[in-house]
Amino acid sequence: MPRYPEGSVLYRDLFHDYPTIVRGEGCWLFDDVGKRYLDAVGGAFVVSVGHGVREIADAIARQAGKVAYVNGTSFTHEPVEQMAQLLTARTPAFDKVYFLSSGSEAIEAALKLARQHHVARGDTGRNRVIALNPSYHGNTLLALAASARGQASSRALYGDWLVDVVRVPAPDPYRCENCQSGAPCATCSGSILEETLQRLGRETVAAFIAEPVGGSSSGALVPNDSYWRTVRAICDRAGVLFVADEILCGAGRTGTWTAIERWGVAPDIMVLGKGIASGYVPLSAVLTTQAILEPIVQRGQSFTHAQTFSQHPVACAAGVATLRYIDAYRLIERSAAMGRTFHEKLATLRHLPHVGDIRGRGLLAGVEFVEDTSTKEPFPRAEHFAERFTEAARQAGLVVWPNVGHVGGSQGDIVMLAPPFVVTEPDLDELTQRFSTALETTLRLTNSVHLTGNA
Numbered sequence: 001m002p003r004y005p006e007g008s009v010l011y012r013d014l015f016h017d018y019p020t021i022v023r024g025e026g027c028w029l030f031d032d033v034g035k036r037y038l039d040a041v042g043g044a045f046v047v048s049v050g051h052g053v054r055e056i057a058d059a060i061a062r063q064a065g066k067v068a069y070v071n072g073t074s075f076t077h078e079p080v081e082q083m084a085q086l087l088t089a090r091t092p093a094f095d096k097v098y099f100l101s102s103g104s105e106a107i108e109a110a111l112k113l114a115r116q117h118h119v120a121r122g123d124t125g126r127n128r129v130i131a132l133n134p135s136y137h138g139n140t141l142l143a144l145a146a147s148a149r150g151q152a153s154s155r156a157l158y159g160d161w162l163v164d165v166v167r168v169p170a171p172d173p174y175r176c177e178n179c180q181s182g183a184p185c186a187t188c189s190g191s192i193l194e195e196t197l198q199r200l201g202r203e204t205v206a207a208f209i210a211e212p213v214g215g216s217s218s219g220a221l222v223p224n225d226s227y228w229r230t231v232r233a234i235c236d237r238a239g240v241l242f243v244a245d246e247i248l249c250g251a252g253r254t255g256t257w258t259a260i261e262r263w264g265v266a267p268d269i270m271v272l273g274k275g276i277a278s279g280y281v282p283l284s285a286v287l288t289t290q291a292i293l294e295p296i297v298q299r300g301q302s303f304t305h306a307q308t309f310s311q312h313p314v315a316c317a318a319g320v321a322t323l324r325y326i327d328a329y330r331l332i333e334r335s336a337a338m339g340r341t342f343h344e345k346l347a348t349l350r351h352l353p354h355v356g357d358i359r360g361r362g363l364l365a366g367v368e369f370v371e372d373t374s375t376k377e378p379f380p381r382a383e384h385f386a387e388r389f390t391e392a393a394r395q396a397g398l399v400v401w402p403n404v405g406h407v408g409g410s411q412g413d414i415v416m417l418a419p420p421f422v423v424t425e426p427d428l429d430e431l432t433q434r435f436s437t438a439l440e441t442t443l444r445l446t447n448s449v450h451l452t453g454n455a
Contacts, residue, residue, distance in 0.1 A: 019031040019037075020032040023051075023052065024050075024051025025051055026050045026422050026427075027039055027050060027419055027420050028051070029051065038399065038427065039051070039419065039420065040417050040419050041399055041400055041416055041417055041419070042274075042275075042418050042419060042420050043279055043399075044401065045248045045253070045364075045416070045418045046274040046275065046279035047275075047278055048278045048331070048420060048421050049278045049325050049326060049329075049421060050421070053278070053280075055324075055325055056318060057280065058321075059317050059318060059320065060317060062317070063313055063314045063317035063318075066313075068313065068314055069313060069314075072310050077316075079317040079320055080099060080313065082316070083319045084097040086323045086324075087287060088287070090257045090323075091257065091270065091287055093266035093267075093270075094287035096292075096293060097286065097287050097288075098286045098305070099284070099285050099311045099316060100283075100309070100310050101284060101309050101312070102273065102282055102284055103138050103245075103248075103271065104137075104138030104139050104140040105140065105284060106247065106271045106272075106273055106284035106285065107140075107142070107143040107146065107245065107247075107271055108138070108142045108305075109305045109307075110209075110271050111146070111206075111207060111209065113286065113305070114206045114243060114269060115127065115207075116303065117241065117292050117295055118206050118241075120299050123239075126204060126206040126239075127206060128164075128165075128200060128206060129145075129163075129207050129208075130165070130166045130167075130168060130193065130200075130205060130207070130208045130209070130240075131147075131148060131168075132169070132170035132210045132211075132218075133148035133169055134406045135148045135170065136215055136216060136217040141158065141163075142163065146165050147217070168187075168193055168196050169187045170218055171187055171190070171221065171224065171227055172221060173224070174356070174357045174359065174368065174376070179224070184224055184226075188224060188227070189230060190223075190226070190227045190230035190231045190234070191234075193230075193231055193234050193235075194234045197234065197238050197240070202239065202240065205238065206240070207240060207242070208231070208235055208240050208242055208243065211248065212228060212246065212258070213254055213360070213361055213364065215249060216248070216401055216414070217405075219403065219406060219414035219416065220364050221359060221366070222361050227263075228263045228265045229263060229264070229265055232265045232267075235268075241268040241269060241292070242268050242269075243271065244271070246259055246270055246272050247272060247273035248274060248364075250270075251272055251274065251275030252275060252331060252335045252362075253335065253363060253364050254339070254360075254361040254363075255332070255335050255336030255339045255362030257332060258270065268288065268289070269287065270286075271284065271285070271286055272287065275322075277315065277322050278322045278420075281312075281314060282315065283312075283315045283318060283319050331422070332421075334421050334422070336362060338363060338423055338425075338428075339361065339364075341425060341428060342362075342417075342419070342428055345431070345432050346358050346365055346367070346417070346432065348432060349367070349436065352436060352439055354379075354385075355369065355373070356369060356370035356373050363423065364417075364418050365417045365418070366415070367417070368414050369389070369415075370413075378411040379411070379413055383446065386402035386403065386413035386414060387402050388442050389415055389439065389442045392437075392439075392441040392442045393438035395438075396434045396438045397434060398431065398434035398438060400415045400416065401415065401417075402416075403415075417431070
C-alpha cells in the first residue's frame with residue numbers, strides 16, 4: 001500500500017513506515033506479510049478482552065442491523081439503558097452515566113459538569129481546575145489544558161488557546177528520597193493539595209482531576225496507601241469535586257473494576273473509556289451521582305454538553321457485549337491473577353542495563369530507563385531512548401508504548417506495558433524475551449561509550 005506522501009492517509013507520524021495489520025487474535029496481531037506482533041500494550045491500553053472476539057463483533061452487527069443511530073435529544077434505546085445499568089452495578093458509588101466516544105470528550109464533559117454543578121449552586125467563583133504534574137487527560141483543548149507533560153509540542157502550538165490549570169506535583173515513590181526513607185513528603189502524602197488550595201483560595205477551585213494509578217505520563221506510578229484518602233478528605237473540606245480519570249487504569253486493568261476502589265475512596269465524578277468496549281468501537285463514559293446533578297435539576301436545567309454521537313446505539317451495544325464477555329470469562333479476576341505473574345516476570349528484567357524502575361499494578365506496568373541506575377540520572381533527551389527502544393521492540397515483534405518528559409518536564413524515558421487480560425504465561429515469557437532483545441538492539445545501535453559508561 002502507498003505511504004505518505006504518495007498515499008491519502010494523514011498518518012499520526014508522517015515519517016514512520018507503518019506495517020499493515022490484517023487480523024488479530026488474543027494478544028497477537030498479524031501483518032500482511034505474515035509477521036506476528038505481541039500486542040503488549042493493547043494498542044493504546046485499549047484492548048482488554050483480546051483481539052478477534054466473535055461475540056462482540058456479532059453484537060455490533062446485530063445492533064447496526066436493527067438501528068445504527070438515533071439522536072439522544074429525541075430518543076433512548078435498549079443498549080444505552082443496558083450499558084448504564086451494567087456500569088452502575090459495577091460502580092455502586094454512581095447512579096448516572098453519560099456516554100461519549102473518546103476519553104478526551106469524556107474529560108471535557110466531566111470538567112464541564114463540575115463547573116455547571118457549582119454554578120447551579122450559586123458558587124460561580126469556582127472556575128479553577130487543579131491537576132497533577134505529570135499527567136495526561138486528552139487532546140481536546142480543555143483536556144489538553146489539564147495535561148501537564150508528554151504533550152509539549154501540542155502545548156507549544158496551542159498554548160494561547162488553553163485555559164490555565166493549576167499544577168501540583170504527582171507522587172513519585174521512585175525518585176522521592178523522603179518516601180524511600182519512610183517519611184512521605186507533602187507531595188507523596190497528598191497534603192500538597194491542601195497547601196495549594198490555601199494559596200489559591202479554595203472558593204476559586206471547581207475540581208481536582210487525577211488518574212488513581214498513573215498512566216503513560218508517569219509510567220504507572222502507584223501512590224502510597226493513604227494518598228487518595230488524604231486527597232478525598234481535602235476535597236471534601238474545600239467543597240472541591242474530585243474527578244477520577246480511569247480511562248486508562250480502570251475497567252479491570254489494575255486487577256479490580258476501578259483502580260481507586262482498592263483504597264476505599266469514591267470520587268464525585270469518574271471517567272471510563274478504552275477497555276469498556278475493548279477497542280471494538282470508540283466508547284467512553286462519565287459517571288456521577290444524583291447529588292451532583294440535583295442543583296442543576298433544581299434550576300430546571302439539564303447537563304449542558306451536546307454531542308452528536310453521545311449515547312450511540314452501536315457503541316453501547318459493543319460495550320454491553322464487552323462487559324458481559326468480561327463477566328462470562330471472569331477476566332477481571334484473571335487480570336488480577338495474571339497481573340501478579342506479569343510483575344514477577346517483569347522483575348527478571350531489573351538486571352538489564354539502564355532499567356531504573358519497573359512499577360505498576362495488575363496488567364499495567366511502566367519500565368523507566370535511566371542513564372545511570374545509581375543516581376537515576378535520565379538520558380539526554382536528544383538520545384530519544386524510549387522512541388528508539390519502541391522501534392527496536394516493533395522490529396522484534398513486540399508492541400509497547402513510549403512516553404517522555406516526566407522528569408523535569410522534558411527528560412525521562414518510559415515504556416508502558418498493558419497486555420489484554422487474556423494474556424497467557426507463555427505470552428508473558430515471550431514478552432520478556434522480546435523486551436530483552438529490543439533493549440540489546442537499542443544499546444548496540446547507540447553510542448556504546450555514552451550509554452554504558454555509567455550503567
